[in-house]
Amino acid sequence: MEFHQLVLAQTIEEAYEAVKDRGATILGGATWLRITAKHLDYAVDISDLGLSYIRETGDRIEIGATTTLRSLETDSLLASRYGGLFARTLGHIVGVQLRNLSTLGGSLAGRYGFSDVATLFLALGAQLDIYPSGLMNLEDYMAAADHGPHLIRSVSIPAHPVPAAFQTIRITHSDFPILNVAAAYTNRGWRIAVGARPGRAQLAKSAMQALGTEAKPGADLIARAAQLSAEELGFGKDIRADEEYRKTVCPVLVRRAVEEASR
Amino acid sequence: MKITCTINKEQKVLELQAGEMLAEVLRRYGYTEVKVGCDTGSCGLCTVLVDGKPVLSCSYLAHRAEGRTITTIKGKEKEAAEFAAFLTAEGADQCGFCSPGFALTVLAMKEELAHPNEADIRHYLAGNLCRCTGYEGQMRAIHKYLEARHE
Numbered sequence: 001m002e003f004h005q006l007v008l009a010q011t012i013e014e015a016y017e018a019v020k021d022r023g024a025t026i027l028g029g030a031t032w033l034r035i036t037a038k039h040l041d042y043a044v045d046i047s048d049l050g051l052s053y054i055r056e057t058g059d060r061i062e063i064g065a066t067t068t069l070r071s072l073e074t075d076s077l078l079a080s081r082y083g084g085l086f087a088r089t090l091g092h093i094v095g096v097q098l099r100n101l102s103t104l105g106g107s108l109a110g111r112y113g114f115s116d117v118a119t120l121f122l123a124l125g126a127q128l129d130i131y132p133s134g135l136m137n138l139e140d141y142m143a144a145a146d147h148g149p150h151l152i153r154s155v156s157i158p159a160h161p162v163p164a165a166f167q168t169i170r171i172t173h174s175d176f177p178i179l180n181v182a183a184a185y186t187n188r189g190w191r192i193a194v195g196a197r198p199g200r201a202q203l204a205k206s207a208m209q210a211l212g213t214e215a216k217p218g219a220d221l222i223a224r225a226a227q228l229s230a231e232e233l234g235f236g237k238d239i240r241a242d243e244e245y246r247k248t249v250c251p252v253l254v255r256r257a258v259e260e261a262s263r
Numbered sequence: 264m265k266i267t268c269t270i271n272k273e274q275k276v277l278e279l280q281a282g283e284m285l286a287e288v289l290r291r292y293g294y295t296e297v298k299v300g301c302d303t304g305s306c307g308l309c310t311v312l313v314d315g316k317p318v319l320s321c322s323y324l325a326h327r328a329e330g331r332t333i334t335t336i337k338g339k340e341k342e343a344a345e346f347a348a349f350l351t352a353e354g355a356d357q358c359g360f361c362s363p364g365f366a367l368t369v370l371a372m373k374e375e376l377a378h379p380n381e382a383d384i385r386h387y388l389a390g391n392l393c394r395c396t397g398y399e400g401q402m403r404a405i406h407k408y409l410e411a412r413h414e
Contacts, residue, residue, distance in 0.1 A: 006264075006281035006326065031304050031322045034284065043282070047327060070316075095390010097310050097319045097368065174389045 001034050003043040010048060012131050012151060018044040020149040028066065028106020031098055051105070051153065054078060060127070060156035065105025069093060069117065072104060081161045089120045089166040089182070094174050105152040111142055111200050114176045118142060119195035120166055121155065122203060123182035129154045142200055162186055163215065165260035167253040168196075171240060178241045179249050181229075183257035189213050192254060194229060197246055198238045204229035207254060216262045225258065226251035266329040270294065271338030279325045285311065286320035289335065296336050296363050300392070307391035310364035311335050317371040319390075336363040342370055349408040355400030361393045369405055373412065381406075 007024060009015035018024035024042035027033070051064035054075045061077060072078060073090045093099055093116060107117040108128070118138070126138040131151045138155070141147070164184035168177045177196040184191045190211040195201030207229040211217045217225075235246040267276050270289070279288045286309045289297045297320055300308035304322040311320045312334040336343050343366045350356045350366075365388070372379060372387045379387065384405055393401065 001282035001284070001324075002280065003282035008326070027324065029322075030324055031319075034322055034324075035303050040282065045324070045326070091386055091389075094305060095307055095319075096371075096387055097307055097317045097390050098304050098322065100316045100318045101322055 001030075001037065002039045004039075004041045005043070007042070007044040008048060009044050009046055012046075012049055012153060015044050015046050015049065015151055016131055016149065018042065019151065026106075026109065026151060028109065029068065029102035030106070031102045032106070032110060032112065046105075046151065056159050057156070059159050061159045062129075062154050062156045063104055064154050065152045066103045067105075068100055069102045069104065069107070070096060070099040073099060081159060082164065085120075085164055085166060089116055092116060092168060092170065092174060092177070104155055108138065108141070108155065109152050113198045113200045114196050115201065116166070116168065116177060116180050116195070119180045119193045119201040120164075120182045121157065122193035122195075122201050123164060123166075123184040123191045124157045124162060125184070125186055125191060127156050128152050129156070139203060142202070158186065163261045165257045167257045167260070169249055169253065176240065179246050179253060181250070181253040181257045183254065183261045185215050185261055190217075190225075190258070192225070192229060192257070194233055194250060194254070197233060197235045197250075198240075199234065199236060202233060204233055204254065206232045211258065217258065222255055222258050222262075226255040229254045264326060266326060268328045268330065269332045271333070271335060277325070277328075281326060283325045284321055285313075285323040285325045285328055285333070288325040289320060289333070294335050294337070298360055298363055300361070305390075305392070306361070306364075307368060308361050308364045310367045310391070312338075312367060312371060315371070315374065317368050334367070336367055339367065339370055343367075346370065346404075346408050349404040349411075350401065353400040353404040353407070355396050355404045357393075357395035361391065361395075365391045365393065365401070369408070373409065378413075379409070 007018045022042045024044040025040050027045045051066040053064040069090045073087045128136050131153050162184050166182045168180040180195045182193045190208045192204045193201050207225040210225040230247050230250040235243045298308045300306040302321050309321040310317050
């Protein structure tokens with residue numbers, strides 16, 4: 001890559017100014033950016049902002065934007081609340097060496113269709129702390145067309161254990177997903193996110209509603225919800241699979257995810 | 264721009280362009296044991312250790328190495344040679360182009376995981392591709408190397 005100008009931001013205000021006033025591109029892990037952008041006029045590096053942390057804050061676990069995927073995978077606090085969910089979900093992403101570079105904030109800010117991270121965090125009801133605007137649900141962040149100049153400062157998820165599961169289908173273990181699904185049972189009911197359709201992750205709201213409020217829904221309810229997920233979401237074609245294939249696989253993964261999370 | 268970092272226990276001042284990746288810079292400064300394969304972050308050939316953690320140097324922005332400790336396979340020469348003997352014995356080296364990155368990842372795994380089982384090893388090494396061996400010889404070599412280290 002080539003940067004015409006690089007700003008090594010020391011404060012979030014400085015980083016924001018570079019984005020707002022000069023249209024600077026924010027450097028997270030830059031692992032995907034380096035493939036897709038060969039030249040940047042302005043780049044701003046936020047790796048010195050002290051945003052690599054995972055900590056409990058009240059009833060949430062707060063994760064700094066520059067925390068690596070490998071840190072999420074191996075963190076003891078997350079493991080104590082979510083078991084092996086993060087390791088199982090993120091362990092598909094290329095290899096340890098890449099996951100030591102890719103960051104949570106970069107994965108979400110890119111709103112990539114292929115993202116396993118976005119699907120998982122969407123199901124967990126993640127909330128973003130965005131500079132300068134404040135808190136925003138990941139669901140709204142994923143859905144909006146454009147947010148204007150901003151930086152993700154941190155991401156939070158419930159601190160109390162949430163039964164959750166992640167399912168995916170891929171051509172090989174570490175390839176991009178053909179489809180991914182995450183299901184989580186929160187205080188208010190079920191959340192089901194489906195990503196790599198190949199569009200960006202979305203909640204399957206009819207399916208979530210169909211599951212009701214019980215932590216252990218019956219087989220009939222799960223089958224109904226799984227079918228609804230395929231009917232309500234849009235699917236498409238890319239190099240890995242066509243629309244019909246994804247639509248057929250979706251209810252299977254949703255059923256498996258809900259069954260696993262409700263065990 | 265200039266950065267100061269430690270490479271294989273020697274302090275170095277490196278001159279680089281903003282946006283350059285660590286693999287390009289290391290090779291330009293003569294660390295040609297760092298191999299570049301896919302150059303898209305997929306194959307693991309370019310693995311180096313930054314502060315002890317394995318990273319893809321083809322995808323690591325070089326300016327971020329400021330103040331950090333970088334280890335290439337030459338910085339782990341003795342341990343790498345020990346492991347390489349097991350690779351050779353199992354016929355798992357073949358063309359050898361992936362070996363520097365592969366061996367460094369194995370050494371990093373050994374530091375990070377106390378007693379990795381078969382699944383742990385395969386998982387940890389999923390980011391290291393080899394187009395010669397089919398991986399079975401490498402797996403045998405790793406198991407025997409780890410067993411020998413524990414004895």
